Amino acid sequence: MATLHADRADLARGDQAIRILTLDNPPVNALSFGFSAQLLAAVEEAEADASVHAVVFTGANGIFSGGADINDFSTEPTPETKTVRDVIAAIERGSKTYVAAIDGNAMGGGLELSLACDYRVATARSKVGLPEIKLGLLPGAGGTQRLPRLIGAQDALQMMLKGETIGAEDAKKKGILDEVVTSDVAGAAAALVARVAASKPKRRVSHLAVSLGNLPPMAAPFVVAQAHKMVPPEENGGYAAHKLIDAVQASFELDFARGLAREARLFEELVRSAPSAALRHIFFAERELGKVPGLAGAQPLEIKKAGVVGAGTMGTGIAITFANAGIPVTVVEPADEQVEKAKQMVFGMYMYQVQKGKLTQEEAWKRGQSIVFTDDYNELADSDLIVEAVFESMDVKKDVFRKLAAIVKPEGILASNTSTLDIDEMASVTGRPDRFVGLHFFAPANIMKLLEIVRGKDTSPQTLATAFKLGKTLRKISVLSANAFGFIGNRMLFDYAREAVSLAEEGVPPHRVDAAMKNFGFAMGPFAMFDLSGVDVFWHIQQARPDMGAGRSKIVDRMYAEKRLGQKTGKGFYRYDKAVGKGREPIPDPEVEALFAQVAAEAGITPRETSDAEIVKRLTFALANAGANLLAEGIALRPGDIDIVYIYGYGFPPHHGGPMWYADEIGVAAVYADIERFRETYGPQWQASPLLGEIARGGRTFKEVAVHA
Numbered sequence: 001m002a003t004l005h006a007d008r009a010d011l012a013r014g015d016q017a018i019r020i021l022t023l024d025n026p027p028v029n030a031l032s033f034g035f036s037a038q039l040l041a042a043v044e045e046a047e048a049d050a051s052v053h054a055v056v057f058t059g060a061n062g063i064f065s066g067g068a069d070i071n072d073f074s075t076e077p078t079p080e081t082k083t084v085r086d087v088i089a090a091i092e093r094g095s096k097t098y099v100a101a102i103d104g105n106a107m108g109g110g111l112e113l114s115l116a117c118d119y120r121v122a123t124a125r126s127k128v129g130l131p132e133i134k135l136g137l138l139p140g141a142g143g144t145q146r147l148p149r150l151i152g153a154q155d156a157l158q159m160m161l162k163g164e165t166i167g168a169e170d171a172k173k174k175g176i177l178d179e180v181v182t183s184d185v186a187g188a189a190a191a192l193v194a195r196v197a198a199s200k201p202k203r204r205v206s207h208l209a210v211s212l213g214n215l216p217p218m219a220a221p222f223v224v225a226q227a228h229k230m231v232p233p234e235e236n237g238g239y240a241a242h243k244l245i246d247a248v249q250a251s252f253e254l255d256f257a258r259g260l261a262r263e264a265r266l267f268e269e270l271v272r273s274a275p276s277a278a279l280r281h282i283f284f285a286e287r288e289l290g291k292v293p294g295l296a297g298a299q300p301l302e303i304k305k306a307g308v309v310g311a312g313t314m315g316t317g318i319a320i321t322f323a324n325a326g327i328p329v330t331v332v333e334p335a336d337e338q339v340e341k342a343k344q345m346v347f348g349m350y351m352y353q354v355q356k357g358k359l360t361q362e363e364a365w366k367r368g369q370s371i372v373f374t375d376d377y378n379e380l381a382d383s384d385l386i387v388e389a390v391f392e393s394m395d396v397k398k399d400v401f402r403k404l405a406a407i408v409k410p411e412g413i414l415a416s417n418t419s420t421l422d423i424d425e426m427a428s429v430t431g432r433p434d435r436f437v438g439l440h441f442f443a444p445a446n447i448m449k450l451l452e453i454v455r456g457k458d459t460s461p462q463t464l465a466t467a468f469k470l471g472k473t474l475r476k477i478s479v480l481s482a483n484a485f486g487f488i489g490n491r492m493l494f495d496y497a498r499e500a501v502s503l504a505e506e507g508v509p510p511h512r513v514d515a516a517m518k519n520f521g522f523a524m525g526p527f528a529m530f531d532l533s534g535v536d537v538f539w540h541i542q543q544a545r546p547d548m549g550a551g552r553s554k555i556v557d558r559m560y561a562e563k564r565l566g567q568k569t570g571k572g573f574y575r576y577d578k579a580v581g582k583g584r585e586p587i588p589d590p591e592v593e594a595l596f597a598q599v600a601a602e603a604g605i606t607p608r609e610t611s612d613a614e615i616v617k618r619l620t621f622a623l624a625n626a627g628a629n630l631l632a633e634g635i636a637l638r639p640g641d642i643d644i645v646y647i648y649g650y651g652f653p654p655h656h657g658g659p660m661w662y663a664d665e666i667g668v669a670a671v672y673a674d675i676e677r678f679r680e681t682y683g684p685q686w687q688a689s690p691l692l693g694e695i696a697r698g699g700r701t702f703k704e705v706a707v708h709a
């Protein structure tokens, strides 16, 4: 229920009645259309009340405001609709003194409301930001006009283009806040009102001029040109950024009113744009992930002490992840030289963080010390949760879990970091399948945010709830997967890889496939990605899937045999030269193209011309089709979950919203028609998912697909 509280008598100073307006619209005091109408009425009432001298805005629910209600952007406002802009306009033309008393986050429209006030006071714990760019928007309630007036054009551009959130002290240093207090921010605001009462209280930010720092006004075009150069192209994730720069340019080229009008026009363009709809979808999809049926009421366990088995790159990365979250971790590794390598990795990583100023020496030291290496399994006995990260072989893993089951305390949770193998088979040797779960981290584990949480057939709700809570503690984006080969991401990767290799076998050079996918928005094309993760990883996964049959890539077998394993061997689908990009820059290699041609000839594959558009369709529709099967089989809960996996784990461009969102954007019927054409043209490996066909025939979207109970 959204309510506004008025007055606090103890704040009245004689005849200077102060009207306190407390934003109370749980959970984040979002400034929805409806709530903005209430707020507008309250401001107009205060303006009409001669006894009121000043208005102080505060927030309930431990936050000032999370900004405009993002849900509202999917509805078409009518001329009668009131928005946060109307509230801000009423403040701007008002005669009272306005103060924002911030405790907690003031984001987006919430910060813009405070920028329209004469003064801003915040508690030390507060954070402020204009993150609209992350939604494919720009601050559309005066932020692009007021922030430059308050902190200068360059700082304002930097803060809004990054959508960064900054702490109260930093905000005060920049000039966003007038005062930072430790408590009773409303009382501090009232005291400020009393202090300024004698002076000219009006200090509307709109009356300030925009500074260009130490640059003369004629340097403005240079500042704008530079900013445009620093952001991605409009068609490749930079649409909102370029419009934001245009809006800030208006702040120093036009008067305030015309600048606001320019901002509003640019905002309207963005809020209707496909990239913004995609990014708003991701915002909500991320917040849906933890809503897993059957977990309500399950009490997660506290993970105070963790264990890892295996100090390879993954195991060490996982250990660092625990250490970074303040969870002491013991790593079991029998091979001394592996322990040495792991210690070097830990030391090097933390020293790098210190050099980059991200960590103090003390904090780095503390975290490094919280990772203990041993060769003795018994030191894991009192661990609350243990993750195995040993060689991707079922026998090796089962052997590890037999040992763990024999020594770990009864309530200890056992987890596997396997990327494809059967969780239930591993659980079967532990005698505690209810306290067994898959935790599939992505390399490098201490950097990649994605975590696939795999539920075994006997995994208890408490174990699963504990895994999700742990994911939050580790600051991961956790997605639930059922226990099936490849879980969600790698299962989709097979079809993606199949099409990439097929295209190369049909005569499209790997670098052209990669260029087409980078042009679509992927950070890295498929072949550069295979070279980075290792062609041998691809080969091992094929080995583990004898059922691949016709889908099995002969070229990967040939490359594995010829030790063309990618960056690590200096050649894979590309070649690598230490003198070029430190040996990480993919260099097209005619040898590989000849190899593809040879394999294709042996397989009787006829070369064919393929356009970039067709390349993009084949790879992205392969993902959507595989995703549809994952939904139909109940392996993934929601289309949005699949989108999050592929954006965070595999670099799918966020401005296209993920494979399932993108299929909706194209139109599922069109995708289905193309897949049917692919089957005719490219072969039986193209089988349209029955669910995709059903959605296509029904004229529906993946977004409407119900959550699997």
Ligand code: T1G
Pocket: 027, 028, 030, 065, 066, 067, 068, 069, 070, 071, 084, 105, 107, 108, 109, 110, 112, 131, 132, 135, 137, 138, 139, 140, 141, 143, 284, 287, 288
């Ligand atoms: N609108 C609608 N719902 C929101 C929301 C918002 N702005 N912010 C959060 N929620 C919901 C969220 O979906 C979740 O719902 C619950 O609140 C808790 O969120 C005109 C155009 C404020 C730092 O981009 O950064 O203003 O899952 O889990 O970790 O210029 O939420 O419980 O059903 O994230 O404590 C700009 C977005 C909007 C800020 C709190 N503002 N929000 O973090 O909680 S556009 C933003 C956040 C705008 C103006 C422009 C964070 C938070 P549910 P949560 P949290």
